[in-house]
């Protein structure tokens with residue numbers, strides 16, 4: 001075995017990974033959309049050395065990142081097989097992911113999918129690298145990126161669970177229109193109504209995704225299911241209300257959490273202050289608390305307004321804000337890619 005190479009068994013084949021892999025072949029499917037474009041932006045910011053293949057529904061669409069301009073390729077069943085892809089980020093609707101992601105995997109790519117197509121599958125890891133990195137290993141070829149509102153929630157809950165053991169969570173979301181794609185931003189800015197059932201200008205819509213027979217929406221159901229899966233707490237008591245609000249970007253959440261262990265406000269404060277990827281913004285005297293305006297284009301999860309819930313023992317309220325396109329989608333997807341690279345390099349994660 002060469003020193004610079006690590007041999008890894010995957011499910012289907014024995015693959016050789018070069019220790020310092022340069023010029024990876026990376027596809028982004030849905031590269032003209034909000035999430036796909038942001039993935040490309042984050043990959044470029046992190047100076048990932050790669051050949052990028054950018055797929056959309058048509059050929060030749062312009063994708064502008066800073067001063068660079070890229071062009072899209074039309075996605076078809078025949079035009080990716082020859083590209084020897086190492087990774088494919090999928091940022092398209094679930095139906096397109098379901099059709100194409102398994103084909104990309106069959107062709108040798110590791111697929112990181114942003115849609116909800118595979119998140120519930122037991123065999124597919126659903127990963128926030130700062131929360132459950134151990135769900136990843138070299139055998140995983142299809143990895144699901146969680147829902148945007150779930151990522152910021154579990155990032156704040158995980159350090160609290162490690163310290164105080166979470167018993168119950170009640171979360172209400174205030175979700176930006178960018179969470180529904182680029183047409184939704186157009187609707188907010190222009191007063192049109194192409195994406196939602198009601199105008200979003202001057203309005204709040206207490207429905208995100210379709211209603212289920214139990215009266216909850218699919219978005220609320222995703223938040224509950226995905227939080228349990230990522231935190232590894234299948235019996236967690238958690239309930240959600242998801243609301244669309246008329247701002248362009250960054251989701252906010254009001255969270256009420258009940259712990260098994262007792263905690264002081266100061267201890268909750270200290271725990272979140274030390275947490276990975278979390279920025280504590282909590283100084284009410286000086287009106288410091290998280291807001292979408294200041295979370296925009298940031299990778300961290302902002303937490304504040306921490307206070308004891310005096311109506312119940314061991315309960316606290318807090319407020320969480322994050323950029324849904326970056327932290328809630330693109331940056332998490334690129335974090336997963338970087339973790340997989342570390343695994344292939346033989347690093348302990």
Ligand SMILES: NC(=O)c1ccc[n+]([C@@H]2O[C@H](COP(=O)([O-])OP(=O)(O)OC[C@H]3O[C@@H](n4cnc5c(N)ncnc54)[C@H](OP(=O)(O)O)[C@@H]3O)[C@@H](O)[C@H]2O)c1
Nearest residue numbers: 030032033034035056057091092114115148179181182329
């Ligand atoms: N927005 C968020 O905050 C967020 C967060 C987490 C996860 N997600 C998930 O990420 C996915 C993408 O969301 P988005 O907000 O980026 O949507 P979007 O802005 O509407 O972009 C959709 C993308 O899909 C492409 N597309 C449509 N039909 C296609 C086809 N037949 N073949 C190839 N590409 C096709 C579009 O390309 P054209 O330009 O050619 O039409 C565009 O690039 C969704 O599954 C969404 O649920 C979104």
